[in-house]
Amino acid sequence: QVHLVQSGAEVKKPGASVKVSCKTSGYTFTNYGISWVRQAPGQGLEWMAWISAYNGNTKYAQEFQGRVTLTTDISTTTAYMELRSLRSDDTALYYCARDVPASGGKNFFDFWGQGTLVTVSS
Amino acid sequence: DVVMTQSPLSLPVTLGQAASISCRSSQSLVYSDGNTYLHWFLQRPGQSPRRLIYKVSNRDSGVPDRFSGSGSGTDFTLKISRVEAEDLGVYYCVEGTHFGQGTKLEIK
Numbered sequence: 001q002v003h004l005v006q007s008g009a010e011v012k013k014p015g016a017s018v019k020v021s022c023k024t025s026g027y028t029f030t031n032y033g034i035s036w037v038r039q040a041p042g043q044g045l046e047w048m049a050w051i052s053a054y055n056g057n058t059k060y061a062q063e064f065q066g067r068v069t070l071t072t073d074i075s076t077t078t079a080y081m082e083l084r085s086l087r088s089d090d091t092a093l094y095y096c097a098r099d100v101p102a103s104g105g106k107n108f109f110d111f112w113g114q115g116t117l118v119t120v121s122s
Numbered sequence: 123d124v125v126m127t128q129s130p131l132s133l134p135v136t137l138g139q140a141a142s143i144s145c146r147s148s149q150s151l152v153y154s155d156g157n158t159y160l161h162w163f164l165q166r167p168g169q170s171p172r173r174l175i176y177k178v179s180n181r182d183s184g185v186p187d188r189f190s191g192s193g194s195g196t197d198f199t200l201k202i203s204r205v206e207a208e209d210l211g212v213y214y215c216v217e218g219t220h221f222g223q224g225t226k227l228e229i230k
Binding site for chain 1 (some may be wrong): 153157159161163165169171172173176182212214216217218219220221222223224
């Protein structure tokens with residue numbers, strides 16, 4: 001079965017960076033992409049960014065451009081999301097989801113990780 | 123940019139009764155390949171979102187047939203024929219990277 005397992009909760013100070021991992025299994029990693037979606041406390045879902053596990057192409061939501069970097073490690077079938085210059089309003093659950101393999105395709109988010117809580121507090 | 127608008131935002135239901143959620147987009151969702159990539163997700167309390175319906179009307183594996191999706195162009199509907207306790211949570215319609223606000227299905 002397809003599984004996406006994310007790293008554990010993080011507590012960071014404002015201005016710091018956080019790197020969340022998403023370990024995948026059960027499918028051919030390079031045949032898909034990974035999107036990252038976040039959910040602030042009590043709020044809805046917000047797409048942040050996407051990376052192709054095939055060629056490393058990325059797309060970022062304008063709101064996160066310049067502050068987020070996505071990477072993948074094909075050898076461990078793991079995707080990573082780094083968010084820099086953290087603010088208190090970055091406190092949220094961060095999800096990875098399996099997604100479209102190439103840019104230009106339509107996102108489908110068919111399998112999700114369990115979420116990683118990132119808390120930003122001084 | 124596409125805006126997805128769901129209604130209602132809160133839907134109190136009686137178990138065993140039918141429920142219907144509407145999703146409207148600010149522009150037609152018919153893609154250049156002729157398909158419409160409108161999906162529905164359920165997020166149960168304390169859980170990750172789970173996709174229920176893809177491309178308007180296709181149920182994902184393991185999704186009960188009491189769930190059905192329909193619609194075209196800019197207007198879409200998710201229907202639950204007989205609500206069960208496990209159906210409670212927040213439902214999202216999604217197209218591309220655009221999420222609706224969510225509809226909370228709760229017990230009346």
